Amino acid sequence: MxxxxxxxxxxxxxxxxxxxxxxxxxxxxxxxxxxxxxxxxxxxxxxxxxxxxxxxxxxxxxxxxxxxxxxxxxxxxxxxxxxxxxxxxxxxxxxxxxxxxxxxxxxxMGVEVDGSGPAKEECILCGLCVRACREAVDVCALKFEDRGPGRDVEEPKIEFDPAACIGCGSCAYVCPTSYVKMETSGGKRTIWNKVFRMAQCRVCGRYFAPEEQLDYISRKTGVKKSKLMVCTSCR
Ligand code: SF4
Ligand code: FES
Missing domain, CATH: 3.10.20.740 (Ubiquitin-like (UB roll))
Structure with a gap:
């Protein structure tokens, strides 16, 4: 101590x-x-x-x-x-x-704020989504892109790799400004403009996780995907 x-x-x-x-x-x-x-x-x-x-x-x-x-x-x-x-x-x-x-x-914090302008959620480059994707999900679908010399050098931005993303939603969960939008409706989830097909629980029929996320877990753990097709409430 x-x-x-x-x-x-x-x-x-x-x-x-x-x-x-x-x-x-x-x-x-x-x-x-x-x-x-x-x-x-x-x-x-x-x-x-x-x-x-x-x-x-x-x-x-x-x-x-x-x-x-x-x-x-x-x-x-x-x-x-x-x-x-x-x-x-x-x-x-x-x-x-x-x-x-x-x-x-x-x-x-004591700053004089004029709240009359239009509200808009912004990416403030806090890096939480990048860290969540890399450290918690172990996927690395997000990274900071430095735009490099001769371009807008001061402002890095977040680069999204659609091929790597599994649609887990962790980045949206940690985003402090709600800039990262995730919509799940029926059999579809959209995040970072990528659309995922949702898997249905074979017990209750509820859509519970993107197919790509289950494929990823199956690959990582060696558990057959058919064994993963049950939502947390029905386990
Ligand atoms: S939804 Fe995609 S980008 Fe976001 S944390 Fe999951 S894998 Fe990474
Ligand atoms: S620098 Fe510590 S919380 Fe952002």
Missing amino acids: AKIIIDGRKVEAKNGATVLETARELKIEIPTLCYHKDLTPFGACRLCMVEVKANGEWKLTSACTTPVTDKMEIKTGSDRVKESRKFAAGMLYYKYPGDPVIRDMAGR
Whole structure:
């Protein structure tokens, strides 16, 4: 265990835990957008900034990517922290003024928000979908595409590989702005504009998973697809 001081409280933190995980254990609220507890932290949104004392000096750092160390001192609610989060939220709002989640977050961080314009869900490049596809599903149908020199260098974008996607929906589930849309109706699911045929449970007849997802699980596990054709409620 690491002995730390967080917001003036002396506590013990798990070795290897991040500042964010430690703060959450202690019910200290730190805002996040690009973080998911089951995925590798990415440090993209900068909303989780905290102050950490290192070599006698207070420095701003992202709580989701910083591991706690013995004798660390942390401030999660100082004026500097609030200013830094407001700045990060302001940058996001400047880029995505129509996104309802960004508007809400920016407002909560003290940014003046004009909510009168049309609302539009945006991809804020948090990378959660890319990480979910790669780390949780082990598929890699999504990746950041750097548009390269001579083009729009500043703005990477998400590239989708339709041949690799199995239609599992994990990317839509983790997307914080609901930009990734998934529609499932009857025997069809559409995600990233790819249409999947849904498999029917052989007990209750309900459509429960894309055929391609079951093919993938069968290939990975060696379990025959016929054995997978039962939904979770009928198992
Ligand atoms: S739906 Fe496709 S892109 Fe999204 S996580 Fe699943 S496999 Fe990856
Ligand atoms: S949640 Fe830490 S940088 Fe986004």
